[in-house]
Amino acid sequence: MKYLIAYYSKTGNNWFLAEQLAHDVSADVVEIVPRVKSFFLLLLTSLLKVSFGIKKIDKNLDDYDGVILCGPIWMGQLIAPLRDFIRKFRANIKTLYFVTCCASGDAERDGKFGYVNVFKKVEQLAGSSFKEAQAFSVSLLIPEGQQAEAEQMMQLKLTEETFTGKIAEYYTQFVQNIS
Numbered sequence: 001m002k003y004l005i006a007y008y009s010k011t012g013n014n015w016f017l018a019e020q021l022a023h024d025v026s027a028d029v030v031e032i033v034p035r036v037k038s039f040f041l042l043l044l045t046s047l048l049k050v051s052f053g054i055k056k057i058d059k060n061l062d063d064y065d066g067v068i069l070c071g072p073i074w075m076g077q078l079i080a081p082l083r084d085f086i087r088k089f090r091a092n093i094k095t096l097y098f099v100t101c102c103a104s105g106d107a108e109r110d111g112k113f114g115y116v117n118v119f120k121k122v123e124q125l126a127g128s129s130f131k132e133a134q135a136f137s138v139s140l141l142i143p144e145g146q147q148a149e150a151e152q153m154m155q156l157k158l159t160e161e162t163f164t165g166k167i168a169e170y171y172t173q174f175v176q177n178i179s
């Protein structure tokens with residue numbers, strides 16, 4: 001399988017995930033660059049389901065067997081840059097995987113800010129090309145038995161040092177699945 005990883009990342013977690021995946025499944029990687037830079041506008045357009053679009057992607061999606069879309073969740077939304085990417089390329093994508101480094105963990109998965117709703121939106125938009133979605137929550141970086149406030153959770157960063165334990169286990173499983 002020849003994969004393209006298309007990612008959007010504001011604070012680096014999904015960039016880290018995309019780069020790891022690119023290395024481990026020998027995939028090409030491309031950044032999704034929104035036309036607007038303002039975080040406020042990106043958040044607003046994510047919530048309002050309108051959009052300013054994304055810049056041209058420097059790859060031909062027809063060349064790939066699968067696309068792994070990677071990016072964060074904000075306010076329980078499939079964020080505008082990721083939504084725009086699917087809309088723009090859904091006719092060219094043969095198989096779509098969605099991965100997110102988000103903050104909500106398995107306990108909150110079905111809630112307003114959880115990842116399940118976002119996975120459903122990806123599936124709705126992508127249609128039959130949708131294959132699988134997987135969350136790699138930064139909550140997995142917190143040692144078992146310890147609690148973290150929502151604010152602390154937002155500060156957690158994926159790095160070479162923190163990418164161990166449960167999150168690395170989830171990740172290895174995902175890589176094995178798609179390889």
Ligand SMILES: Cc1cc2nc3c(=O)[nH]c(=O)nc-3n(C[C@H](O)[C@H](O)[C@H](O)COP(=O)(O)O)c2cc1C
Pocket residue numbers: 008009010011012013014015043071072073074075076077101102103104105112113114115138153154
């Ligand atoms: C404004 C904002 C809203 C967020 N809302 C959610 C949410 O609803 N659910 C969730 O799981 N994570 C949420 N997060 C956490 C991000 O998904 C998480 O920090 C992610 O790892 C950031 O990815 P990035 O570093 O690639 O930008 C939110 C973060 C921000 C900044």
